């Protein structure tokens with residue numbers, strides 16, 4: 001597709017999916033591309049891989065380079081998306097990382113997990129807000145780890161909330177704590193965006209369930225990855241709260257395409273069902289602070 005050529009897509013709706021080359025994002029674009037009336041834009045770090053995925057979809061798809069670990073990269077991608085597409089009907093904020101220690105940084109010096117999972121998506125959304133079609137849908141992919149309770153998150157470490165400027169600072173602490181905290185930020189962001197975009201866009205958070213077969217754990221030690229690979233199929237099939245990526249991808253796509261969900265906003269969905277998120281996510285002052293500080297951090 002050539003830049004600014006939107007005519008080829010007629011009245012079809014356009015969904016942008018970040019991190020669409022593997023894992024949950026790959027399955028979500030497959031489900032979206034197979035839905036009549038929808039087309040997809042893969043916003044991905046590896047454009048060559050994105051082109052390969054797009055070619056395999058059997059449907060028209062566009063690919064835009066996006067590195068969420070670079071504020072300049074996000075700005076360039078947002079400009080390209082707005083320029084190439086007359087209307088954006090959905091933003092699926094799916095890309096994510098989990099690292100072993102919170103000492104790695106984005107290009108701008110932010111702690112990598114918070115920088116990619118929250119700040120990059122925050123900037124992308126705010127830059128594209130004016131390009132959204134009326135009634136557009138935004139879905140922030142979060143995780144059950146945001147609850148931080150044994151029942152909901154298992155032994156995964158609980159979030160440790162601090163002001164955004166502190167969360168953005170690499171401190172060499174646990175990468176898993178940085179991850180669960182970033183997933184709490186995703187829900188706070190979704191609820192605040194739902195309030196700020198009320199009447200213009202529906203914004204919800206989504207927990208796909210535990211999916212050990214995706215690439216999310218790739219930073220774990222090799223021995224842990226070997227165990228993970230062995231047990232993943234059984235966990236995804238039989239463990240309550242776990243999901244197969246294809247099934248989770250379909251549930252995620254449904255949040256974008258299901259006409260019955262028009263106007264549903266500011267909710268948390270686990271798989272396909274609405275659920276209450278953790279008590280901390282309903283703290284409006286915290287969500288507003290996160291928004292303000294994220295705006296300051298991303299300029």
Ligand SMILES: NC(=O)c1ccc[n+]([C@@H]2O[C@H](COP(=O)([O-])OP(=O)(O)OC[C@H]3O[C@@H](n4cnc5c(N)ncnc54)[C@H](OP(=O)(O)O)[C@@H]3O)[C@@H](O)[C@H]2O)c1
Nearest residue numbers: 019023024045067068069094095096143210211214215216
């Ligand atoms: N797996 C689980 O158990 C689980 C559970 C709950 C929630 N989630 C959430 O589901 C979402 C998808 O994760 P997944 O499990 O599918 O993991 P995954 O297979 O590792 O996919 C993550 C995607 O994010 C992309 N990404 C990473 N860093 C990026 C960056 N700097 N800029 C742009 N894209 C970047 C990756 O791109 P590359 O392909 O280029 O690396 C990849 O496409 C995440 O938000 C995660 O938190 C996962």
